[in-house]
Structures are given as structure tokens and as C-alpha cells.
Amino acid sequence: MLVIGIAGGTGSGKTTVVNKMLNELPNKEVGIISQDSYYKATDNLSYEERTKINFDHPNSIDFELLVEHLKKLKSGEAIDQPVYSFVTHNRTKDTHRTHPTKVFIVEGILIFNNPELRDLCDIKIFVHADADERLIRRLKRDIQERGRDMNEVLNRYQDTLKPMHNQFIEPTKNFADIIIPNDRYNTVAVDIVRTVINDKLN
Numbered sequence: 001m002l003v004i005g006i007a008g009g010t011g012s013g014k015t016t017v018v019n020k021m022l023n024e025l026p027n028k029e030v031g032i033i034s035q036d037s038y039y040k041a042t043d044n045l046s047y048e049e050r051t052k053i054n055f056d057h058p059n060s061i062d063f064e065l066l067v068e069h070l071k072k073l074k075s076g077e078a079i080d081q082p083v084y085s086f087v088t089h090n091r092t093k094d095t096h097r098t099h100p101t102k103v104f105i106v107e108g109i110l111i112f113n114n115p116e117l118r119d120l121c122d123i124k125i126f127v128h129a130d131a132d133e134r135l136i137r138r139l140k141r142d143i144q145e146r147g148r149d150m151n152e153v154l155n156r157y158q159d160t161l162k163p164m165h166n167q168f169i170e171p172t173k174n175f176a177d178i179i180i181p182n183d184r185y186n187t188v189a190v191d192i193v194r195t196v197i198n199d200k201l202n
């Protein structure tokens with residue numbers, strides 16, 4: 001199994017890059033795991049307490065389970081991915097049965113921060129977007145899709161997202177094999193990765 005790790009700050013457009021890569025590839029042969037699914041379960045906390053969690057700190061992620069799942073997939077076993085809710089800020093009771101495939105993409109802001117997870121990635125890609133672009137995307141998305149208001153998003157950006165990005169995410173760019181700019185000029189970079197994936201599939 002070939003594991004491709006895709007990191008990059010919030011709103012950098014990791015999802016768009018993943019979709020561009022998957023375009024024209026036989027989908028069932030490429031699996032995806034998102035770090036977002038592995039936020040720690042917080043059943044013991046109230047909703048109010050959960051909204052105060054620092055979701056951009058490595059401690060908020062259940063890396064132990066994520067690594068265990070990836071290892072299982074690598075050895076040919078199926079896993080049950082947790083399903084996370086951004087509305088309740090908690091893990092749901094659902095799981096998502098995931099089978100091993102020849103190529104597996106792991107995507108998330110902090111995935112290169114964990115040494116074990118980093119070592120499991122055969123190819124490490126970092127998606128770069130300028131901070132202002134990321135903030136604009138994040139603002140639009142949180143308001144449109146996650147029911148937050150402008151002040152809430154901007155306060156969280158200043159108090160948490162920006163310092164966490166500088167401390168835990170941006171430095172992991174150094175581990176990347178490829179840095180993809182997230183704009184319309186990234187066609188060549190995306191094509192290169194797609195060729196590598198295709199080679200593995202054939």
C-alpha cells in the first residue's frame with residue numbers, strides 16, 4: 001500500500017487538491033482518511049466545555065487510533081473509522097467501514113506533527129496557501145457550513161488558529177517531499193502526484 005500524506009493549514013484547500021488528484025483515477029482503488037475524523041471523543045464534557053477545546057493543538061487528536069488504523073490497513077485489514085460531528089464537537093456513535101486499497105491518502109492539518117504517522121507516509125505533500133486566503137476561506141466555510149458567526153471565527157483565528165498554525169503546522173512544511181501551491185498554477189504538481197499514484201495502481 002502506498003500512503004500519501006497531505007498536510008497544510010486550515011483553509012489551505014487540502015480537500016480541493018485531493019479531489020483534483022482523484023479526478024480520473026479509479027476511485028475504489030484509492031482510500032481516504034481525514035484527521036478530522038480522529039478528534040478525541042469527549043463524551044465526559046458538556047457542549048459548552050467542548051466549544052473551548054483547542055482543536056488546532058496536536059493533543060486534540062487521537063493519533064494513537066489513527067496510527068493503529070493506518071497500520072491495520074497497511075497489513076490488509078479493514079477498519080471502522082470514527083465519524084466526527086462539527087455540530088456537537090464530538091465523536092458520533094457511527095463508524096465508517098474502510099477497506100484497504102493500493103493507495104491511501106491521509107489528510108489533515110497536523111498529520112506531519114506526529115512522528116509515527118509521518119513515518120507511515122511514503123509521500124509527504126504540503127499544500128501552501130497564503131494566510132489571508134486561508135482566513136477568507138475559513139470565514140466563509142464556518143459561517144456557511146458550520147453555523148458560526150463572524151466574530152466567533154475571527155476571535156478563534158487570532159487567539160488560536162494563527163498561533164497554533166505558526167507553532168505546529170507551518171514548521172512541518174520542512175518534512176514535505178512536495179509543496180503544492182493551492183492556486184490555479186498547481187496543475188503540474190498535481191499531475192506529478194497523479195502519475196505516481198497511477199504507476200502504483202498499474
Ligand code: CTP
Binds near residue numbers: 008039107108109
Ligand atoms: N474544527 C472546528 N470545530 C471542531 C473541530 C475542528 O472548527 N469541532 C476546526 C479546527 O479549528 C481546525 C479545522 O477544523 O482548524 C481543521 O479542518 P481544516 O483543515 O480547516 O479542513 P479541511 O476541509 O480538512 O481542509 P481544507 O480547508 O484545507 O480543505
